[in-house]
Amino acid sequence: MTSLLQVEALVAGWQQPATPPVNLSLAAGEIIGLTGPNGVGKSTVLAALAGRAQVFAGRIVRQPGLRLALQTQDVPPVDGLPLSGRELLQLTGASPQGLPPWLIDRLDQRLDRLSGGQRHYLALWAILHAPADLVLLDEPTNNLDAAGVQHLTAHLHDRARAGAGIVVVSHDAAFVEAACDRVLRLEAGNGE
Amino acid sequence: MASDLFLIPFLTGLCLAVLLPLLGAYLRLRDEWLAALAYSHVAAAGALLALVGGFVPAIGGVAAAGLAGASKRLFAGRLSGGASYALLLLGGWAVAVLLAANQPMAERLGHALFDGQLYFAGPAQLSVVVPGGLLALVVLRRLAKNLLLAHVYPDFFRIRGLRAWPTQSGFDLLAALCLALATMNLGVMGAFALVFIPPWLAFRRARNWRAGLWLALLIGVFGYVLAFGIALGLDQPFGPVLALLLIVIGLVIA
Structure with missing residues (x-):
């Protein structure tokens, strides 16, 4: 499989280092879950992968x-x-094809008149x-009910099968277990 | 109405009544509706300065507003939260009032700019507003998707490598130039009424963005045509009639 992303001993943060060293590689079609306690820097790692947060060490x-x-x-x-x-x-540029029935019917409604x-x-x-x-994806299951989480899990697999690599930050252990091919748990002072 | 005397001012204002509500929708999207007042006041001050300096007032107005729009980003770090627009508004108003108080010529033009002097628009104004308005609509259409995307998904916008400054600075400059053009013809408050009220109503009532743009445009054109007829029939200054009419329409629809 094609390697999309290689992360070596990454320490990221905003004004100062805020994560333990992280190593990971991601191939096309693969889903990696990033878990760990609150404040360990999961979202900061994701932001660094997107080029938003500062890289203090590693590459x-x-x-x-x-x-x-x-x-x-x-929230938009x-x-x-x-x-x-x-x-x-x-x-x-996203296609509505594959949306759950409970959203397809509401596609033409204003977003501010939909439920959270x-x-x-x-x-x-x-x-x-x-x-x-x-x-x-950063905590994608926030605000979703069980049907939403189930639909998301199935479609993450579809998206990966179509060739995308996916990194998911989540505190939802059951979702991570069901959706991800591999899980990387961050602990303070320890990247893996 | 069929007479050239009123037809040319009518067509000049009609072009602006199409353009300003659409521009106002994107200003409202960015929560920058105060910009309309700011650029109008700067344009008025620029026009008066030009007059006092012996230049063509319209060029001074457009140049001053264009300069304000283009340089706004330079001070964005220190003037966040709409402070830049408040300062431009106050500065423009102060300069305009001081010039009007000390220069008889500036006083007359100042009254015209703040009252709304559409009936004085002639072929020269029309020949600038028509191509300028069309060009502005084309530019606005090109910027539209990026303006929406940058508002809803600023992070997605950045990481896709889409450069923010051409969209933001381009829109700032476009808004400043359009409002200067409008101020020179409709007056400060007439221009502001068309930028603010139709989009405000459209944002409340429309079922989607596209419908919102159409609704803003229809309200703007309807209000303009009605105000022109009433002001002409009752021999009243155009700007206040337009503002009052749009307020009434606003209260009914909102």
């Missing part, structure tokens, strides 16, 4: 021309904005299905 080698998609825990600011779910997907869970899933879908080789 990140990305396949040349790699297209990234990043879902953060920030759509309150008061007349933007429909279909328009949101068009913005990132519906809005979150659409915002997540827009990133997950954007044209990208490497998809980075």
Whole structure:
């Protein structure tokens, strides 16, 4: 399998180092879960992989021309904005094909008139299905009910089978177990 | 109305009534609706400065607003949270009032700019507003998707290698130039009413972004045409009639 990403002894942070050293490699079609206690730096590692956080030590080698998609825990600011779910997907180039029935019927509604869970899933879908080789997801199961988590798990596998590499940060152990091919647990002072 | 005397001002304002609500939708998206007032006041001050200096007022207005729009990003770090627009508004207002108070010529033009003097628009204004408005619509259409994407998914926008500054600075400059053009023809508050009220209503009522742009445009054009007829029929200054009419439409629809 093609290696998309190679991370060697990475220590990342914002103003100062905030993660233990991390080593990982990711191939196309692979899903890696990143778990660990709160504050250990899981989201910071993801941000470093996306080029947002600062790299204090180690290195990140990305396949040349790699297209990234990043879902953060920030909620898209759509309150008061007349933007429909279909328009949101068009913005990132994501296809609505494969959306669960409980969202397909609501695609033409304004996002600010959907429930928090519906809005979150659409915002997540827009990133997950954007044209990208490497998809980075930060706590994607937040705000999702059991049906949403089940649907997401199935579609992560579909997305990986289509050739994308996926890194998932999550505190949801059952989801990580079901969705990921490998799990990397971060502990303070220990990268693996 | 069919007379050239009123047809040319009508067509000049109509072009702006199409452009300003669409521009206002993107200003509202970025929570920058105060920019409309700021750039209008800077344009008014620039026009008065040009007049006092012996230059063409319209060129001074467009140049001052364009300079403000282009250089806004340089001070973005120190002037966050809309402070830049508040400072530009206050500065523009202060310069305009001081010039009007000390120069008789500037006083007359100042009244015209703050009252809304659409009926004085002539072929020269129309020949600038038509191509300028069309060009602005084309540029706005090109920037539209990136403006939306940068607002909804700023991180995704950055990591896809999409450069933010051409979109942001390009839009700042576009907004400044359009508002200067509008201020020179509709007056400060007439331009602001068309930038603020139609998008405000569209954001409340529209079912999606595309429908919102159409709704803003329809409200703007409807309000403009009605205000033009009423102001002409009752022999009243255009700007305040337009503002009052849009407020009434706003209260009914909102």
